[in-house]
Amino acid sequence: MTTTDARAPGGLESALWRAVAVYRWLALAYAAAMIVRNQGEYARPAGGWAVLAVMVVWTAAATALFADGRRRGPALLAADMAVALGCLLATAYVETSAGIAAGRPTLPVSWVAAAVLAWAVQGGRRWGVAGAGILAAGNALLHVLAGSEGPHGTAMFNGIVLLFLAGLVVGHVVRLAREAEARLARAVELEAATRERERLARGIHDSVLQVLAMVRRRGAELGGEAAGLGRLAGEQEAALRALIGAAAPAPPAGTADLGALLAAHGSTTVSVAAPATPVPLPAAVAREIDAAVAAALDNVARHCGPSAPAWVLLEDDPDAVVVSVRDDGPGIEPGRLDAAQEAGRLGVAQSIVGRVRDLGGTVEIASAPGAGTEIEISVPRHARARARKVGP
Structure with a gap:
C-alpha cells in the first residue's frame, strides 16, 4: 500500500480525512435516528442503545486518531473495520429474524461505510474495494446468524453495491488528486528553481560578464601580454553568455x-x-x-x-x-x-x-x-x- 504523508495543515491528505470525519458524524446522526425510530420493534431494545453508545465513542476516537498522520496505518484501519463489522453483526442480536429477512435497516445503517472510505483514502481503489468486500461478507453472515433464509433483501443488495461503488470511486478520485498534487509540487519546485537560476544569471551578468568585458577591452588597448589575457577573457565571456542563454527557460511556441x-x-x-x-x-x-x-x-x-x-x-x-x-x-x-x-x-x-x-x-x-x-x-x-x- 502506498500512502502519502501530508501532515502539514491544509494539505490534500488532511482535507480528505476531515471529509471522512464529517461523514462519520452525519452517518452517526442518521443511525441514531433510525435506532430511536425502530426501538419498539427490536427483540432486545437495550442492545440497540449499547450499539449506539459504541458508535458514538468510536466516532469520537476515530476522528481524533485519523487526524494524526502518524497514527494512520494498518492497525488503525483494521480496528476501524472491526468496530464497523461488530456493530453490523450486532444487528442479529438486537433485531428480530423477521425484521432482518424483511430487509429492515441494520443498526449502523450507512455508518459502516466510513470504514470503507478510510480504507480508500489511505490505500486507493484496491483497499477501498477490499473494505467493501469485508462488509459485504459481514452482511451475508448477518443473515446466517439471524437464521434468515439468505441475503435476498433488495435493500441489503443495494447497500452492498453502494459500498463497492464508494470504495472504487473514492479510491480512484484520491489517486488522481494525489497525482495532481504531486505534479503541482513539481511545478512549484521548477518555478522556484527557474527564479533562482534567473537571479544567478542576473548576478553573473551584472558582475562577472562586465569584468570579463573590461579585461578584454583593456587588454586590447594595452597590447603585448595583456592582449593575450584580454583575448582569453573575451573567449570566456562569450562561453559564459552562451551558457546563460542555454540555461534560460525556453520561450513560448x-x-x-x-x-x-x-x-x-x-x-x-x-x-x-x-x-x-x-x-x-x-x-x-x-x-x-x-x-x-x-x-x-x-x-x-x-x-x-x-x-x-x-x-x-x-x-x-x-x-x-x-x-x-x-x-x-x-x-x-x-x-x-x-x-x-x-x-x-x-x-x-x-x-x-x-x-x-x-x-x-x-x-x-x-x-x-x-x-x-x-x-x-x-x-x-x-x-x-x-x-x-x-x-x-
Missing part, C-alpha cells in the same frame, strides 16, 4: 528569445550585453532584428577591420526593444550614407534601415569622423514581420 540570438554574435571582438531573462518576440520579428544587427556588425568588420571591437546592447523596455551597435572606428563622414545610396550601395539602407522600417521600428545613426559609430534600433513589442522583396 512561435516566439524566439532575441537575447539568445544576439548572444550568438559574441566573440573576442564583439561584446554582447543583454538582460539575464529571455526577451521573447515573434520568431520572424526576432530574426529580422538579428539580421539587421548582423549587417551592422558586418559593416564594422568591413570598414574598421576584422579585429575592431564592437559592442551590442539589448534593452527590453515595456513598449519596445532597443538594440544598440557601437564601434570606436573612424566614424562616418557627413553625407556618406546618402552618397552610397545614390550610387546603388544599399547595405545600410536595405539591410538595416529597410528591415527595421518593415517592422514598424526606427533606426538612428550617430557618428562623427574619428568618434566611432552607434546604430540604435528600436522596434515596438507588437511588431509583425512583413514579407520582404529581395532584389538582384
